[in-house]
Amino acid sequence: MTVKSFEQYFQSLILVCVSFMIASGIFFSVVLSITSNRHNAVASPQQIFILNIIAPVFAAAGLAVGWLVIKRGIAKAKQKPTLDEKLGMYKMYIIARYALMDAPSLFATLCCLLTGHKTLLAVTGAMLLMMVVTLPRKKQLMTQLAFSRQQIDFINSTGQ
Numbered sequence: 001m002t003v004k005s006f007e008q009y010f011q012s013l014i015l016v017c018v019s020f021m022i023a024s025g026i027f028f029s030v031v032l033s034i035t036s037n038r039h040n041a042v043a044s045p046q047q048i049f050i051l052n053i054i055a056p057v058f059a060a061a062g063l064a065v066g067w068l069v070i071k072r073g074i075a076k077a078k079q080k081p082t083l084d085e086k087l088g089m090y091k092m093y094i095i096a097r098y099a100l101m102d103a104p105s106l107f108a109t110l111c112c113l114l115t116g117h118k119t120l121l122a123v124t125g126a127m128l129l130m131m132v133v134t135l136p137r138k139k140q141l142m143t144q145l146a147f148s149r150q151q152i153d154f155i156n157s158t159g160q
Helices: 003-036 045-078 083-115 118-133 138-144 149-156
Strands: none
Touching: 003 083, 003 118, 045 083, 045 118, 083 118, 138 149
């Protein structure tokens, strides 16, 4: 791997993560604009009650499973001998983590659309915030994947 290809790798990783955030943000905005003029719900009172419980539980489960996935994924990626293998596995687990955060976000937004309860959008907001907070960083990636001193020096050699 060259320094340029590492930069391209990292840019593509960030692009994937930001794409998840943009998709949730767009859906969030559309639902917010639709529900701002509507006061009635499509769902029954029992369904509304259930969805108001399921959406936050689903979000918490997505965060927990995403944390476990990335923790185990990093442990597996660390064991890979080459930089390309480490980075490939890391990207796969980051995408899985973001999917596990995105699904509850979209679900909560859909629940808001069905119930008319805008408070469910707080779940979406929280998930989007978690996506921003967990956005991969180069130094963090190098530390987490236990890059060798030689690999770090090589990547830093161009001042990137």
